Amino acid sequence: MTDAPLEFFERRHVRSGTSFNYLSAGEIPFLEALLVGIFDCAAVIDLSRRYLYVNQEYVDFVGKPASEIIGKTILDVLGDALDNSYRMAIATLPTGGSIGREGWIDYGALGRRYIKQTITCYPQGSGPVAGHIILSRDLTDLKVQQLELEWRIEAQTQADTYHAVIVNNALDAIVVIDETGAVVDFNPAAVSIFGYSRDEAMGRQIGDLIIPETLRAAHDRGLSNYLQSGMTRILGRRLELEAQRATGEQIPIELTITEVRLGTKRLFAAHLRDLAAVRRAQEEIERQREALHQKDKLAALGSLLAAVAHELNNPLSIVIGQTMMLRETLAGIPMAADLVQRSAKIEIAAHRCARIVRSFLDMARQRKHERKSVLIPDIVKAALGLLSYNLKSSGVEVDIDLPKDLPVLWIDADQIHQVIVNLVVNAYQSLEEKTEGLRRIRISADHDPRAKAISLRISDNGTGIPPSIRSRIFDPYFTTKPQGTGTGIGLAVSRGLIESHGGTLDLDPSPSLGGAGFVIVLPIDDTGADPCTEDKPEAAFQAETTGRHVLIIDDEIEIANLLADMVRKLGFSASVATGGDAAKALFEGAIQPVHAILCDIRMPGGDGPSFFDWLRQNHPHLTECVGFITGDTLGPAAGRFLARSGCPVIEKPFMPDDIQRILKTLVKMDAPT
Structure with missing residues (x-):
């Protein structure tokens, strides 16, 4: 605002003689009072865009004293860009009218400002336009706040959206x-x-x-x-x-x-x-880790037994073979019935030892079970018959509760028999420590049609199993028996055999006699069951064997002689060699024609594979007449050789029926004698 706006208007009027001559003396103070009292920036310019009047708000906005504004042009005060802007805006004004505009304007040193502005024509009476009144409002701070608020709202909206996406997903x-x-x-x-x-x-x-x-x-x-x-x-x-x-x-x-x-x-x-799923997964991992650990132990045990299987099976073959021949010899002698029964018991026990060794080998080889249709009561009866003397001598009574209508199971009878024998042996051995009262073992079974399973329970009235070791009794090598009386492998092997049948072997949580108890659960699976419960015997050797000669090669002279006796009983003649080298020497001599060869695999004096290769070079027609008898085919070298040769094989301990069956395969009856 000028120091004396009224006088300025009056001076301007006197000089020009045209500027405000249409205003009366009373109107000039009114105009001045109107422009001074408004809150906007007010300025009056003439047609040359020269300032005639500015109020105090305009002076404060521009930042210059009124003396440096009045009489100066917009070009002088605000610069070329703003002068052009006003010139173009005024050019669009209708006569006697006004325009409004709003937006960001660059004021040079004052910076960018957001201005809302009106420009109104200022006529000279009823004549032409003498100038223009410019009213401006600086809305920069308000606009900045508005933009900041809009930004904050947008940012909050985005944050809320982001939060919703994160949280909801x-x-x-x-x-x-x-x-x-x-x-x-x-x-x-x-x-x-x-x-x-x-x-x-x-x-x-x-x-x-x-x-x-x-x-x-x-x-x-x-x-x-x-x-x-x-x-x-x-x-x-x-x-x-x-x-x-x-x-x-x-x-x-x-x-x-x-x-x-x-x-x-x-x-x-x-x-x-x-964490429920995580806990279940951890428990399953731990269970599988423990199962793998147990399998590793059993595999190591199987490998250990496989290493000595040859040494075990040779004497077992001798015991079984000689016992059978002794029984046959005694069968025709009067008053020898007791000896026949005793020899039969020896034979049964030897067969049990052989089955145990074979079970370990089967686990190590992961060979399929030899399943057939079996009734659980028959297996229990056989197991108790085998242990009858031990039970009687220990003063143990056995209660049996086996329903007669139990369904047939499709299982390996020898392996389940081994498990039952082991559990009963453990029971009566624990009862030997019982000094008072009766010693009892109870064997019971029941059928669950819904679960399609049979449960067999074996319990005793002993002291039971302490809670502190319940979780460990199935661990291999863990035993509570005194040193030298227990190996700690019986329960581990038994559980492995039952699980290989798809069943379970666990502690009985509520044994009927109050002591230790075990429960075996076996599934009923008759998909491959043979309606016959007994294997049909091989047909008897009907062909004429007189004049047929069998060469027997085994480093164990007792095994070789036993085989020779069995062969002779079938009507053959036999020669014996204690190794591959000795057999070669027989061929160099005056040996009679050979119609079949029974050969061991592992021998110190020339093994079976090397003899077979020699035979292929020197007597190739005889390679189809060779059968191998071995106490262990687990070794990879033996397995590869048998697969390469294609020769039949039987394992020790063998039975006369085994020898008859393999000779029937090897001997060509149309060959010359």
């Missing part, structure tokens, strides 16, 4: 509560884990919602203490706790809690992860 449950413990957010993962809908959860107390009743008091105390003292041992830590579903089921969870401050308001965001 999080795999973990996110539950937010306020200071009172009321739920203010409950994401979809929480809905899935805890079973409440979002509407059901919102506003409810978290303690009533997912915290088990036994933990609610501790939760309330912890929240109250933190709100009062700020001390906590929970915030920011990973915790594993129990939580409760809508159904009342308790589940393990992993939990972290974070405090969120919104001004003076405090919220607590809990991230929860359901």
Whole structure:
């Protein structure tokens, strides 16, 4: 504003003689008072865009005193760019009219300003336009605040959208509560884990919602203490706790809690992860690790036994073979019935030893079971018959409760027989420590048609198994027996045999006699069952054997002589060699024609494979008449050789029927004698 605006107008009027001659003397103060009283920046310019008047707001906005503005042009005061802007705007003005404009304008040194402006024509009476009145309002601060607010709103909208996407799609449950413990957010993962809908959860107390009743008091105390003292041992830590579903089921969870401050308001965001599946997976991994560990132990045990199988099976072959021949010899002698029975028992025990060795080898080879249709009562009867003397001498009574209508099982009878014998032996050995009262063993069975399984229970009335070792009794090499009386492998092997049949062997949680108890569960699977419960015997050797000669090669002279005796009983003649080198020497001499060769594989004086290769070069027609007898075919070299040769093989200990069967395969009856 000028120091004397009224005088300025008057002077301007006198000089020009045209500027305000249409205004009366009373109108000039009115105009001055009008422009001085408004809050906007006001300026009056003539047609040359020269300032005639500015108010104080305009002076403050431009930052120059009125004396440097009045009489100067817009070009002089504001510069070329703004002068051009005003010139173009005024050019569009209709006569006697006004225009308004709003936007960002660059004021040079004053910077960019957001201006709302009107430009109005100022006529000379009813004549032509003498100038223009410019009213401007600086809205820069307001516009900046508006833009900042819009930015904040947009940022908040984006944050809310981002938050919603993250929270709603999080795999973990996110539950937010306020200071009172009321739920203010409950994401979809929480809905899935805890079973409440979002509407059901919102506003409810978290303690009533997912915290088990036994933990609610501790939760309330912890929240109250933190709100009062700020001390906590929970915030920011990973915790594993129990939580409760809508159904009342308790589940393990992993939990972290974070405090969120919104001004003076405090919220607590809990991230929860359901650990039920993780725990199940960990238990399964641990179970499989333990199973693998046990299998490794059993494999090592099987390999150990396989290494000595040859040495075990040779004497077993001698015991079985000589016992059978002794029994046959005694059968025709009067008053020898008792000796025949005793030899039969020796033979049965030797067969049991052979089956045990073969079972270990079968596990090590992972060979399929020799299954057939079997009744459990028959196996139990056979096992008790084998152990009858031991049970009687130990004063043990055996109660048997086996229903007559039990279904037939499709199993390897020898292996299940071995398991039952082992469990009964363990029972009566534990009862030997019982000094008072009766010693009893109970064997019972039942059929579960729904589960398609038979359960066989064997229990005793001894002292039982202490709880401290229950988890270890199936571990290989673990035994409670004194040193020298137990190997610790019986239960481990028995469980392995039952599991290989798809069944289970476990401790009986409630043994009927109160002592130790075991329960065997075997599935009923008759998909491959043979309706016949007994194997049909091989047809007798009907062909004429007189004049047929068999060469027997074995480094164990007792085995070789036993084989020779069995062969001669079938009508053949026989020669014996104690190794491959000795057999070659026989061929160099005057040996009679050979129609079949029974040869061991592992021998120090020239083994079976090297003799077979020599035979292929020197007597190739005889390679089809060779059968191998061995105490162990587990070794990879022996297995590869047998596959390469294509020769039949039987394992020690052998039976006369085995020898008859292999000779029937080897001997060509149309060959010359």
